[in-house]
Amino acid sequence: MNIYLDYAASTPLDPRVAARMIECLTSAELQGNPASVTHAFGRRARELIEQARVQVAQAIGATPASIVWTSGATESDNLALFGAAQFHADRGKHIISARTEHKAVLEPLKKLEKQGFKVTYLKPDTDGIVQPEQLQAAITDQTVLVSLMHVNNETGVIQDIAAMGQLCRTRNVLFHVDAAQSAGRLPIDVNAMHIDLLSLTAHKIYGPKGIGALYVRRQPTLGLEPMIVGGGHEFGLRAGTLATHQIVGFGTALQLAIAECETDNARVSTLRERLWQGLQAVGGVELNGHITQRVPGILNVAFQGVEGESLMFALHELAVSAGSACATGSDEASYVLRALGRSDQLAQSSLRFSLGRFTTEADIDAALEIVAREVPRLRALTGQDLP
Amino acid sequence: MNVALSAANSFATVDYSADVVRLFKQACHAGSLAGIEHAVCGQAGMRAKGASVRLWLQFRDDRVQTARFEAYGCPHFLAAAEALCDWAEHRTRTELETWNWSEVAAYLAMPPAKRARLLVLEDALRHAAGVVGQNR
Numbered sequence: 001m002n003i004y005l006d007y008a009a010s011t012p013l014d015p016r017v018a019a020r021m022i023e024c025l026t027s028a029e030l031q032g033n034p035a036s037v038t039h040a041f042g043r044r045a046r047e048l049i050e051q052a053r054v055q056v057a058q059a060i061g062a063t064p065a066s067i068v069w070t071s072g073a074t075e076s077d078n079l080a081l082f083g084a085a086q087f088h089a090d091r092g093k094h095i096i097s098a099r100t101e102h103k104a105v106l107e108p109l110k111k112l113e114k115q116g117f118k119v120t121y122l123k124p125d126t127d128g129i130v131q132p133e134q135l136q137a138a139i140t141d142q143t144v145l146v147s148l149m150h151v152n153n154e155t156g157v158i159q160d161i162a163a164m165g166q167l168c169r170t171r172n173v174l175f176h177v178d179a180a181q182s183a184g185r186l187p188i189d190v191n192a193m194h195i196d197l198l199s200l201t202a203h204k205i206y207g208p209k210g211i212g213a214l215y216v217r218r219q220p221t222l223g224l225e226p227m228i229v230g231g232g233h234e235f236g237l238r239a240g241t242l243a244t245h246q247i248v249g250f251g252t253a254l255q256l257a258i259a260e261c262e263t264d265n266a267r268v269s270t271l272r273e274r275l276w277q278g279l280q281a282v283g284g285v286e287l288n289g290h291i292t293q294r295v296p297g298i299l300n301v302a303f304q305g306v307e308g309e310s311l312m313f314a315l316h317e318l319a320v321s322a323g324s325a326c327a328t329g330s331d332e333a334s335y336v337l338r339a340l341g342r343s344d345q346l347a348q349s350s351l352r353f354s355l356g357r358f359t360t361e362a363d364i365d366a367a368l369e370i371v372a373r374e375v376p377r378l379r380a381l382t383g384q385d386l387p
Numbered sequence: 388m389n390v391a392l393s394a395a396n397s398f399a400t401v402d403y404s405a406d407v408v409r410l411f412k413q414a415c416h417a418g419s420l421a422g423i424e425h426a427v428c429g430q431a432g433m434r435a436k437g438a439s440v441r442l443w444l445q446f447r448d449d450r451v452q453t454a455r456f457e458a459y460g461c462p463h464f465l466a467a468a469e470a471l472c473d474w475a476e477h478r479t480r481t482e483l484e485t486w487n488w489s490e491v492a493a494y495l496a497m498p499p500a501k502r503a504r505l506l507v508l509e510d511a512l513r514h515a516a517g518v519v520g521q522n523r
Binding site: 310383387 | 403411414417418419430433434435437439440441457458459460461462465
């Protein structure tokens with residue numbers, strides 16, 4: 001038996017999205033290059049891409065011309081950070097972010113530090129929240145860019161993006177938000193939240209892997225240095241032939257996620273609560289991250305008295321994550337949980353359960369049965385007074 | 388035969404041999420012999436360092452009658468503790484001194500980075516055998 005509880009890493013493709021993608025892949029009318037608008041094949045593909053651009057733009061309160069297609073949130077983060085930092089370097093070389101950001105943000109920032117930028121990494125509270133006052137105190141005359149994630153991929157904690165955006169706008173600092181985990185789950189309005197750059201991806205909202213978008217503010221136009229050149233596609237910001245089926249899949253997935261957000265969130269919240277109650281009944285568990293300021297689908301739990309790798313092995317029937325699934329091959333303690341003040345030991349014994357549209361009550365009950373069997377067995381192996 | 392974890396987790400790249408899987412799941416020597424007559428205990432390692440073990444040996448005459456362990460560590464370490472207990476039963480104290488961690492490492496196909504953890508087991512075994520020596 002394998003139970004998929006790793007929706008924060010990637011969601012299954014919604015069959016309705018798959019149907020639209022298959023249509024694109026199999027229709028003879030859609031085989032043209034969307035950039036070849038001189039013939040009907042290209043124009044039809046372009047039409048579908050522009051429809052998807054409208055769908056994505058509407059989901060975040062933006063205009064279609066502000067949506068740039070990318071390969072996913074990682075590329076969007078890279079384009080936002082390198083593109084904005086390099087284009088606006090004459091305004092200042094100070095960037096602010098947080099210790100709990102995704103590696104797709106932290107690693108570009110490390111590179112920018114090597115290029116002479118100074119980066120301030122805000123430390124969240126033990127509940128994972130970065131306070132707007134911390135940001136306010138960190139902004140200097142040299143600050144050119146702030147990059148913060150809306151929802152943390154490991155803990156599910158929600159940051160007060162609107163308050164951060166207001167601060168950035170007041171101080172004339174560019175504001176980038178990684179919304180990979182929040183789009184389609186939480187309301188996003190780039191204008192009301194004063195967001196200048198927003199990273200999106202399809203595969204966290206039941207869309208295909210390999211497609212994402214970067215929102216780039218257009219009014220007034222925000223300058224950005226492109227990273228991929230060679231054709232002038234996407235307003236000169238990201239060259240390369242567009243993948244019609246992927247983009248159509250993304251647009252459809254985001255539209256569905258927005259339309260079904262309320263019902264999905266309510267159902268997933270109930271399932272998450274059932275899971276949390278069940279885990280608490282096993283005993284010796286601690287919640288990582290804020291107890292209420294979190295998205296419904298993510299539950300990060302520390303298991304006391306068990307070693308992390310053995311815990312994962314004992315629970316191998318459950319597809320869950322220890323730390324970030326994107327940081328594969330490492331058994332080091334999660335830097336996100338360490339930033340929240342967790343010990344190495346407890347951070348290593350933490351698991352992220354993430355639920356979604358296709359999770360059932362039976363999945364949760366089966367998962368709890370496995371945890372209730374294996375965790376006490378591991379604890380019995382250890383003996384509680386072992387140093 | 389190696390068994391890869393199917394879980395989508397950061398340890399998914401770790402392969403465990405069929406013997407590791409079997410020993411980890413069975414772990415029939417897990418437990419304590421505290422308070423049992425003629426039982427001695429050797430302890431080594433620390434949880435904070437990723438591996439800790441308490442090895443219990445109950446002797447009858449000069450032979451190990453029962454071996455048990457309590458351990459904190461990765462699946463390879465727990466499997467090695469189980470293998471050690473299984474091996475130790477019915478051996479004399481002198482024979483215990485012949486336990487070779489590198490043979491266990493090879494038997495369990497332990498990744499090189501983890502082999503040092505077997506020294507923790509060796510320390511616990513020596514400690515337990517030493518306690519027997521002191522008791523005699």
